[in-house]
Amino acid sequence: MGTFIQLVVDGLSTGSIYAALALAIVLVNQATGLVNFAQGGMAVLSAYIAWWLTGLGVPLILAILITVVVSFVLGAVIERYLMRRFERGDPDTAVVVTIGLLTLITGLCGWLWTYNNQQFASLFSLNTIQFAGASISVRSLGTIVVIVVMMVLLQALFLGTKLGLALRAVAVNPQSASFSGLPVGRLLMVGWGLAAVLGAVAGALVAPQLSLTPGMMDTALVYALAAVILGGISSPIGVVVAAWLIGVLENLAAVYVPFIGYDLKVAVPFLLIFVVLIVRPQGLFGRKSVVRV
């Protein structure tokens, strides 16, 4: 029983990291209609900025807060000066641009800070709590709580605020939205900025666990995209639940299904995706998008 609880909590904790990135992807998609593959790279860049600040002697929590602000500006600037040029064109082109951006940012981080592992201090204590025979780290709990808070805030933003409504309207049809007076350009910048903030939080949560490298988020990005497909790209709650599901199932499968073990556990989320795409193509929580032709 102790092992089981341990595996579940650890799974929730790693799942939370995928969830943070998945939330950022959902945010950009809801606000611009795109899938941003550079989201992981932007999160790594934010983590490096925070790490660089702590190296200058800035306290960790302050460094993360500064990074959050810088990331917002960075996200907005990337939208304004890079993505803006591709938004009116073919969406596929814009998605390829985000893949290019991912490569660029990863290379930039490696060039500025080398590809060596850097130690990133944890926001949460490494102490453990004993519970029903399992030892649960405060860090795992902290990570889970942060993600839940972010998820609730995001859901409230999209469904409960005028800004969220405007962001969604612009994503669906920017020109038509502008006919109702929505400042399309500014809303797109805000969408990207907020997504970069989510990425920065993800980066700060991941970096202490994996140690900071330019490619730190690559695997997490794959899992995050899996969570997005599984949970439904229109639902913040959906993708978080999906990310947790992936984290937990992966852990459980590795231990309880001998055939899978640690080597094959990466296949678990993709098997899940196949099943979900066949049974419920809009994702577990997503809304069906209908287009009349």
Add this chain to the structure above:
Amino acid sequence: MLLELEDVRAFYGPVQVLDGVSLTVPEGGAVGILGANGAGKTTTLRSISGTVRATGKITFEGRSIRGLKPEKVASLGIAHVPEGRGTLGDLTVRENLRVGAYLRKDHKAVARDIDYCLDLFPQLQDRIRSNASALSGGEQQMLAVGRAIMAAPRLMLLDEASLGLAPGTAKTVYEAIGRLRRESGIAMVVVEQNANLAFTLVDSATVLETGRNALSGSTAELKGMDEIRRAYLGG
């Protein structure tokens, strides 16, 4: 004059589509723009709402609006109901209406106007929680007009509100717009291929041919002209 266009030329890239269009709309008036496909009707509306590059004089309440961004034009009180309706598919009917009121701060009046839209288009009442993409063509057109009403505009630009609708549905939509006009006094520019429908709504109209005004006149004058009858009224 509420809206004045004089010698407006418009371009898509290097291609010139309007070649000197003029149009005036008095306060509370309704003016039709008729013409065949490709005559420049839609482009004329786009040059007003700021979605196509144009030269010439375009003034609203005496101030030039040429070259302004679409959201700025909208904020001055011009609501464009685009060709193809432009409903926001992934948003519900109610959310579409709320987006229409994005610039307004008077919450009570906004709630009243939502009720007014639902009274004007009772079909929308039953679909209030549906995604706009799930609506029929007629309902989407009603929603598009409703969203424009929500902006509390001084001037509405209607682009082919009958496009793709069954004749009965198109008539229902135009009757509702006529009631809106009587009750609200919103001025209108009405682009329409179906001249019979347009004449139920407008006081005067201009006919465009290859980007120019071919002829203009009051509804009664135009109805009496043989060439209009032949070309647009089906004999």
